[in-house]
Amino acid sequence: EVQLVESGGGLVQPGGSLRLSCAASGFTFSNHEMHWVRQVTGKGLEWVSAVGIAGGTFYSGSVKGRFTISRENAKNSFYLQMNSLTAGDMAVYYCARERVGTTSGDFDIWGQGTMVTVSS
Amino acid sequence: QSVLTQPPSVSGAPGQRVTISCTGSSSNIGAGFDVHWYQQLPGTAPKVLIYDNSNRPSGVPDRFSGSKSGTSASLAITGLQAEDEADYYCQSYDSSLGGSRVFGGGTKLTVL
Numbered sequence: 079e080v081q082l083v084e085s086g087g088g089l090v091q092p093g094g095s096l097r098l099s100c101a102a103s104g105f106t107f108s109n110h111e112m113h114w115v116r117q118v119t120g121k122g123l124e125w126v127s128a129v130g131i132a133g134g135t136f137y138s139g140s141v142k143g144r145f146t147i148s149r150e151n152a153k154n155s156f157y158l159q160m161n162s163l164t165a166g167d168m169a170v171y172y173c174a175r176e177r178v179g180t181t182s183g184d185f186d187i188w189g190q191g192t193m194v195t196v197s198s
Numbered sequence: 199q200s201v202l203t204q205p206p207s208v209s210g211a212p213g214q215r216v217t218i219s220c221t222g223s224s225s226n227i228g229a230g231f232d233v234h235w236y237q238q239l240p241g242t243a244p245k246v247l248i249y250d251n252s253n254r255p256s257g258v259p260d261r262f263s264g265s266k267s268g269t270s271a272s273l274a275i276t277g278l279q280a281e282d283e284a285d286y287y288c289q290s291y292d293s294s295l296g297g298s299r300v301f302g303g304g305t306k307l308t309v310l
Binding site: 139172190 | 300
């Protein structure tokens with residue numbers, strides 16, 4: 079079964095750090111660009127970051143300089159290191175797979191989401 | 199404020215047809231980048247409904263269709279059903295934002 083499973087969410091104090099993980103299974107992980115998308119409770123989807131098949135990284139303006147995305151093909155996993163967290167980062171974080179074969183493909187597989195709560 | 203603009207809400211009676219618009223600019227939809235549509239049911243992860251402007255993944259009913267013209271795209275739903283009540287998002291790529299993907303603000307579909 080093609081699947082993505084996030085982990086690592088939880089409660090963190092403002093200014094703190096958290097590392098999210100996304101484990102992939104059921105497909106050739108190394109062939110796909112992978113993404114993080116977040117959603118504040120009751121709000122819309124916000125693209126956060128992407129890691130390409132060659133390891134290139136991309137970030138939204140709201141997280142650039144604070145978040146770092148990486149991948150480990152040998153473990154079929156990718157990660158989001160989040161530093162200097164603020165209340166504005168509190169959201170459900172989804173990992174997602176980009177469809178192969180297009181320049182700006184859709185996200186055809188999504189994880190179930192992991193909640194990040196930033197509070198003192 | 200989202201880079202892609204969607205109406206906050208639309209509604210329709212069962213059996214009717216509704217459309218959801220997604221308006222962008224010359225750096226995203228107008229530049230020729232594909233538009234994708236997602237459906238998000240309450241408490242669940244989004245699911246792709248239409249990709250590359252007008253393609254339906256297997257398993258998505260043909261009641262759902264997509265189109266794109268100029269700097270805008272549209273999602274049409276015909277034969278509206280109660281189970282279609284959900285949030286819908288458009289998504290594309292924006293060349294002015296360094297490789298960024300962009301989403302619309304989302305549209306809440308209510309089946310009356």
